[in-house]
Amino acid sequence: MxxxxxxxxxxxxxxxxxxxxxxxxxxxxxxxxxxxxxxxxxxxxxxxxxxxxxxxxPEMSYTDIIKASTVGLGPVYISPRQIAKNVPWFVDALKNRKxxxxxxxxxxxxxxxxxxxxxxxxxxxxxxxIKGVATLFKERDDAKAFADLHDARFISKEKIHKLGYRNFGGGAMFDRELSxxxxxxxxxxxxxxxxxxxxxxxxxxxxxxxxxxxxxxxxxxxxxxxxxxxxxxxxxxxxxxxxxxxxxxMIIPARGMVFLFSTGDRRIVSVPSLIEPEGIAIAQHSDNLLRATSFFEFKGIDGEFDYKRRRWMLDAVKEHISKFSSMRVIYSGYGFRPCTPxxxxxxxxxxxxxxxxxxxxxxxxxxxxxxxxxxxxxxxxxxxxxxxxxxxxxxxxxxxx
Ligand SMILES: Cc1cc2nc3c(=O)[nH]c(=O)nc-3n(C[C@H](O)[C@H](O)[C@H](O)COP(=O)(O)OP(=O)(O)OC[C@H]3O[C@@H](n4cnc5c(N)ncnc54)[C@H](O)[C@@H]3O)c2cc1C
Missing domain, CATH: 3.50.50.60 (FAD/NAD(P)-binding domain)
Structure with missing residues (x-):
């Protein structure tokens, strides 16, 4: 050309x-x-x-932020060392948390x-x-409010169960969004x-x-x-x-873990979703490949995930996927979200x-x-x-x- x-x-x-x-x-x-x-x-x-x-x-309260920097396990972790290294970023992020x-x-x-x-x-x-992505909540009312706010379709506990997930009270289905x-x-x-x-x-x-x-x-x-x-x-x-x-x-990394599972040639979940309480995303793109990723960890550029955090994530996936026993980890990795305050x-x-x-x-x-x-x-x-x-x-x- x-x-x-x-x-x-x-x-x-x-x-x-x-x-x-x-x-x-x-x-x-x-x-x-x-x-x-x-x-x-x-x-x-x-x-x-x-x-x-x-x-x-998602909006975080001051209590959430304190919890995130003291408790190692949960959707968000903020290392105190990262706060000390990036004070202006965190001050700005606090101002912009809503x-x-x-x-x-x-x-x-x-x-x-x-x-x-x-x-x-x-x-x-x-x-x-894949067209159509769901966000799943423990409480029905939270799901309903989220669906109303975003003009999404509310889905019931029973429907979510049919999609391959468990232990949810309701969800919001975004029919036009993609995975x-x-x-x-x-x-x-x-x-x-x-x-x-x-x-x-x-x-x-x-x-x-x-x-x-x-x-x-x-x-x-x-x-x-x-x-x-x-x-x-x-x-x-x-x-x-x-x-x-x-x-x-003013960009700092928010890292996240990725697990790929083989599913023994079975469709285990039929709709990709974000599991809201733990901030874990799940998607199955072929008969034998399911992906699960974790939420935000402010730890700098660091590729080491300790055993406890990996366990926490796998336990959360296990809690929410009905046919977890058919899944086998075939890959684990990580990435760094480039975030402004x-x-x-x-x-x-x-x-x-x-x-x-x-x-x-x-x-x-x-x-x-x-x-x-x-x-x-x-x-x-x-x-x-x-x-x-x-x-x-x-x-x-x-x-x-
Ligand atoms: C667990 C997880 C889940 C996510 N889920 C989603 C999602 O569902 N949807 C979504 O939209 N986004 C998602 N993201 C965010 C998304 O992945 C990132 O925002 C996006 O990949 C950033 O792309 P990028 O091209 O800006 O940066 P990167 O992909 O990080 O690319 C930057 C590249 O620059 C290279 N580089 C850096 N410095 C130099 C140098 N000096 N010389 C040469 N090369 C250099 C690096 O090697 C790197 O390859 C997720 C992220 C993570 C970690």
Whole structure:
């Protein structure tokens, strides 16, 4: 294909970096994606729920926060050391714990879902898409209130039992929201952008070289990669990547565990769901593969999960899946959600640099928001105004000064 638009070098080949590459390639840009990880991490190890209604993080009281930093087991864990290391982040997060931006986040998710439909239809990437996702509650009244709030369909205890789950009082069914197999999506998008001409430099850490108020190149070992524009899409490592540029996007990692189970060629659950009390997501994407993921742990970039926490999670899965005895763990891994303190992504031009953009901070909705992120970044690099309401809310400038 003839390239007329110039070139873009992207540091970070997670799902957001790759969707940015996809839309840029479609516009005719020459794109290089650099990632130090060959196989992908967070963008493969996640729940794969494309669920705009879950974009806002649940509200936490002060008591919840104290409990989360003292008790090691539960949906949320906050290590006191992380609080000490990131005081401004936690102060900001406390101020924003009743997020004013819930509607905005849901709007972004819905716009991105429209792009996913077009993407799957046009590109034929097979990610085992399932339509319809449930959120399940212990108490019937909580489920009813949640369903009413989000215009979802209430489902009864009996119905939930038929879907393969147990010990719930009720649920909210989101018929239009999706679940995908994140590993298949990630691998599919990667293969697609390669076939569209993206250069992929995997297994190499990179940094930006600066010349005055612009980026002059990307340094990968001894090699320099020159481009017209640059994109920082390094997920939970964005603070670190942009440190020498004197810009802090205020992103810290909220890690989560992933278990894959073989199910002995049986469909064990028929609808993907978020188990609300424990914050565990469950999805079965094929006759022999079920995924379970855990919620937020603020422990920094740390891949060690102690035995107690793994046990806690497996016990919770056991409590809520009727045919747990047919399941066998075949994989365990983890990922790091890149979270801002106000829960809003950071998308736009990096303050102080004319040719550097950032796409990050999508936190628990990074897969959901990836196509929209790519669409916005490609428009901005092209010098066009993205057709999105309140783009300024995601401005990287909000963390300056
Ligand atoms: C357990 C769990 C469940 C989740 N469930 C969902 C869900 O159901 N729905 C949803 O929408 N989202 C979910 N998420 C969130 C989602 O996975 C993330 O928001 C998303 O994957 C972030 O993508 P990214 O491309 O921004 O970052 P990443 O996937 O983290 O990619 C960043 C990449 O940058 C690379 N990198 C970093 N620094 C450098 C460097 N200096 N040089 C070169 N490369 C570098 C890293 O190796 C990494 O591959 C979940 C996350 C977790 C952990």
């Amino acid at each position: 003839k390239r007329e638009k110039g070139s873009v070098a992207i540091i970070g080949g997670g799902i957001n970096g790759m969707f940015c590459a996809y839309y840029l390639l479609k516009l005719g840009y020459k794109v290089t994606v650099i990632d130090r990880n060959r196989k992908g991490l967070t963008s493969r190890n996640n729940a794969g729920l494309l669920q705009p209604s879950l974009a806002p993080a 997020s004013k931006e819930d509607h905005f986040l849901i709007y972004l998710g819905q716009r991105s879902l429209e792009l996913y439909s077009q993407f799957f239809e046009k590109e034929g990437v097979d990610a085992d898409v 995908i197999n994140p590993m298949k999506l990630f691998d599919g998008v990667k293969t697609l952008i390669k076939s569209m001409g993206a250069q992929m430099l995997l297994g190499h850490g990179a940094r930006f070289n600066i010349r005055g108020a612009e980026i002059s190149s990307v340094q990968v070992g001894k090699t320099r990669i020159n481009a017209d524009n640059y994109l920082a899409a390094s997920g939970s490592w964005l603070n670190e990547l942009l440190k020498n540029l004197d810009y802090n996007p 106000d829960q809003v992504p950071v998308i736009g031009r990096v303050p102080g640099y004319s040719n550097l953009f950032i796409a990050g901070g999508q936190c628990r909705s990074g897969v959901t928001l990836a196509p929209l992120t790519g669409k916005i970044i490609s428009s901005l690099i092209e010098g066009k105004k993205p057709s999105i309401k309140h783009l300024e809310k995601m401005s990287p400038k909000r963390f300056v000064g």
